[in-house]
Amino acid sequence: MAIAPNNQRSSISAIFGSTFLTIFLAELGDKTQLATLLMSAESQKPWVVFLGASTALVSTSLLGVIVGRWIASRFTPKTIEIAAGISLLLISATLLWDVIVG
Template identity: 45%
Template sequence: MDWKIFLTIFVSVFIAELGDKTQLATMLFAADKTVSKWSVFLAASAALVLSSAIGVLVGSLLSTYIDTKYLQYLAGAGFILIGAYTLITA
């Protein structure tokens, strides 16, 4: 395993997930006194693992048809558009 790549991905995803809608929804579920905190943790973890697996599969599939360089441009443009839309509609 390439630990540099592992840590880069871990830190990137960890920072991206802090304070996002997923974390806020998880906190709201955990705030319910009648709900098991382990259930919230396991369900949220499983959902993140599944969504990450889908991302890996789609990324792998796309990279067989599209050059990785162009996928990075596309992802960057997507983030810029989402950011611009968020700023405009705020």
């Protein structure tokens, strides 16, 4: 195994750290965590629920990485940033509309 130069190791650890922290904080208290909590309580088999939930989260993350790599190979970062911004604005507008009308 080749040893990465210092700046490459720090870059890898920075990417890993920011990814971990972002996903960890985003997942705290969300629907997936609450569903996992309920399934664990109902099944009385917390380790089986943990293995199922972990496998599902790893699978969805892998899918995100594969699709993200495919998108990045076809579009510029600026285009992806604009598309993400427009998508978030549309989602926000839809949620706002549901609150106002609903």
